[in-house]
Amino acid sequence: MKALKTLALLFFIFLGTQQTFAQKYRFKTSSYSVMEKGAKGKWGKWSDFKDTNLIITLDGDKNRIVVNSQQTQLYNIEVYGTTIENETDKTMTFNCVDNAGDRCIIEVITRKNQDDRIQFYINYPDLKIVYNIYP
Numbered sequence: 001m002k003a004l005k006t007l008a009l010l011f012f013i014f015l016g017t018q019q020t021f022a023q024k025y026r027f028k029t030s031s032y033s034v035m036e037k038g039a040k041g042k043w044g045k046w047s048d049f050k051d052t053n054l055i056i057t058l059d060g061d062k063n064r065i066v067v068n069s070q071q072t073q074l075y076n077i078e079v080y081g082t083t084i085e086n087e088t089d090k091t092m093t094f095n096c097v098d099n100a101g102d103r104c105i106i107e108v109i110t111r112k113n114q115d116d117r118i119q120f121y122i123n124y125p126d127l128k129i130v131y132n133i134y135p
């Protein structure tokens with residue numbers, strides 16, 4: 001557990017200083033869930049988490065994030081957000097454009113009161129995907 005907290009801390013240190021220390025970081029996913037907006041513009045419910053074993057790569061040199069799923073998801077980072085921390089979460093945001101040209105916001109959230117569980121959110125105007133990840 002101590003190693004996981006240390007890796008999470010290193011990850012957020014990297015995110016906060018990526019412009020001076022651009023590197024490549026790889027994370028494994030353990031599960032994912034999706035949520036869609038309905039016809040009336042209201043968000044539905046998150047689907048049940050499904051097991052998955054993918055690699056997510058954050059490449060600071062190329063300013064992109066790659067989710068190596070069956071169909072590769074490529075996100076070019078346009079803006080690196082700041083780290084926002086409160087009592088329960090530590091959040092880093094990225095404004096991105098995917099390989100289809102659609103804009104989205106990616107968030108990496110460490111859940112402090114959930115044993116520092118790390119979640120990777122891909123947020124579109126009508127779709128949200130969350131991956132549980134570990135370094």
